[in-house]
Amino acid sequence: MAAKIQMVNALTSAPRFGGKGAIALTSQVAKHCLKDTGCSPNDIGMLVNTGVYRDSHIAEPAIAALIQRKIGALPQQSSNSEIWDGLNGTSSFDLNNGGCGLVSGLQLMDGFIQTGKIKRGLLVTGDAEPIKNHSKSFAFAPAAAAVLLSKSDSGSGFVKFQTRTFPEFKQSFESHVSWTPWGLLRRNRNVLWINQQDNYVDLCVQCTLHSINQFFKETDLQLDDIDLIIPSQSPKGYVHKLIKQMGMADQFSQVESKKGEWHTAGPAIALHRTWQDGRFKNSGNILFICVGAGITTALALYRNDFYHE
Amino acid sequence: MTIKGIKCQFESIGVFIPEKRITTKEIVGKVQSSCIRRFELLTGIKARHICAPGEDSLTLAVHAAEDCLRHSRYLPEDLDMILCCSISKQKNGASFQCEPPLSLYIKDAMGAHNALNFDITNACAGMLTGVNIAENFIKQGTIRSCMVISGEHVSRIADHAAKSVKSLLSSELASLTLGDAGAAVIIERASHKSDGLIVSDFTTLAQYNHLCIGRQSRTSAGFFMKTDARKIHEVSISNSTTIIEKVLHDNTLTMDQIDYLIPHQTSKSSIRFGAKHYANYFNAKPGEIVINLEEYGNTASTTHFLALYRYLKEQRFKQGDRIMLLGLASGLVMGIVIFTMNEMVNQYGR
Known part of the structure; x- marks a missing residue:
């Protein structure tokens, strides 16, 4: 089960x-x-x-x-x-x-x-x-x-998962904590550094599209069969550029943050939105599309079984 | 899809110990107080190995993975999953890696291009948690093999402690036991039903999560760790008996049917006290309680596999031996792995 x-x-x-x-x-x-x-x-x-x-x-x-x-x-x-x-x-x-x-x-x-x-x-x-x-x-x-x-x-539940990595782009987003001079007095502190290259968003979109193509080759589904898409909300501009490439704007759950990017919680926030407005429960095939540093893409197909609910 | 009847086994184990060695006497010499003169006697730790410049959690993990593959029939590209279970995630020396996860760098360095990867953190029970996760993925039918890895560059925590310890009651005293090491183990489907993992499971007694906390220091590079050593030892011993009892009972085993019990390696006196408590509680003893502290100290999540590796190299195990790995870690995590030694004994020390 x-x-x-x-x-x-x-x-x-x-x-x-x-x-x-x-x-x-x-x-x-x-x-x-x-x-x-x-x-x-x-x-x-x-x-x-x-x-x-x-x-x-x-x-x-x-x-x-x-x-x-x-x-x-x-x-x-x-x-x-x-x-x-x-x-x-x-x-x-x-x-x-x-x-x-x-x-x-x-x-x-x-x-x-x-x-x-x-x-x-x-x-x-x-x-x-x-x-x-x-x-x-x-x-x-x-x-x-x-x-x-x-x-x-x-019959409702997760049907398929797929994770792919593209380590050739691992330097496009990196974060680490290191002991470095910090602040006005330049005293050493443990500082969190986040380095995102200019082309990171484009690379994320490129890797995601590649993974989606592979994902559908491994299933009996086509992109048109997807009723709802739950995407990552970071990096900034990712969802917008992905929609531009894929179309299907109506299927995407889009949520907007005014205070910065939502990172690991981003896809769950998008899921929550569709949970509240009823779209999740009324959709048959739901595709989670996540992207992160690595570059790593992770897809999950969730299916609501309306006949047995 | 779950495949019924699948059993898992350890296929190979690898470790990496950095060359640089520091004795307990040298560590004690750095402490500003004379109160811990008997530290070596108390802990049973004579030395530990520590990273030299250019070595870190990543290099320890990668070298351990390479050693594991040397004892394995797997090639890196055959591995379906890589789990990195280090507490410390130092890369490029002292930098603590946040993203991408350390497992990505390990699999890239190894050439395990087909492996699913992510990092797991569960304090010193990290590798045992990784074994539990790998076993479940294999039983589910998602993967056939997994390498669970850890590279622990924790000796810097001892440096921090050496500056702050003033008495035997210091909350940073336990940090002085720490040493660096890497360990890796490959888990796969067992070919024979009699071989392999009998049980791997863990639970978290979160009401004790405050008894050992490691966090980023605000005044020096890296981390420091504060431990209520007496209390954590007390609750670990008292709570673990009922858990061990349940696990043994569920698997129709008794304590005297365990040939080797390998507890998390903290200090000789703690392990001996625990052994005495278990002997009284169970009215039976395992064949041997393994203490592997003298040369390595407490190497965090890698201790069980360091001890296993040493005993394999010294050919102390024989096929069919029943071994219990007992994890007691911050959280408070209690993890148990019981397995039957398989033909892996033939790959070491010959």
């Missing part, structure tokens, strides 16, 4: 969170997601975080473990269980695949649901500037999203 999307939630702007970082945003949206579904935190068998830019660049524990505690998925409070076949618990970890993290996470969780290792999984993602004013060219707006997956009882 494939995994189906049970709920999606997103936080696209967070004025009331003030200076709070990615962990607070992501925890908040994860709580909303569970509340909207009526799902107990302890029913989550697996929690995966795919955000990249986190508070103070925390390296350990996994950010997912910090979120797990904040949403209250604490084993000793659980009345039922999943992992260890009877021993209470949620397993949490982080997955990093840049802008394609969401699709990689969906594929991973789909697999764990298919093999019966978990019944429900919560995929969360969020980015915010890790240390205020300690980054160069950080253009991502604070945003977070959560997607709740569960076993599909009908």
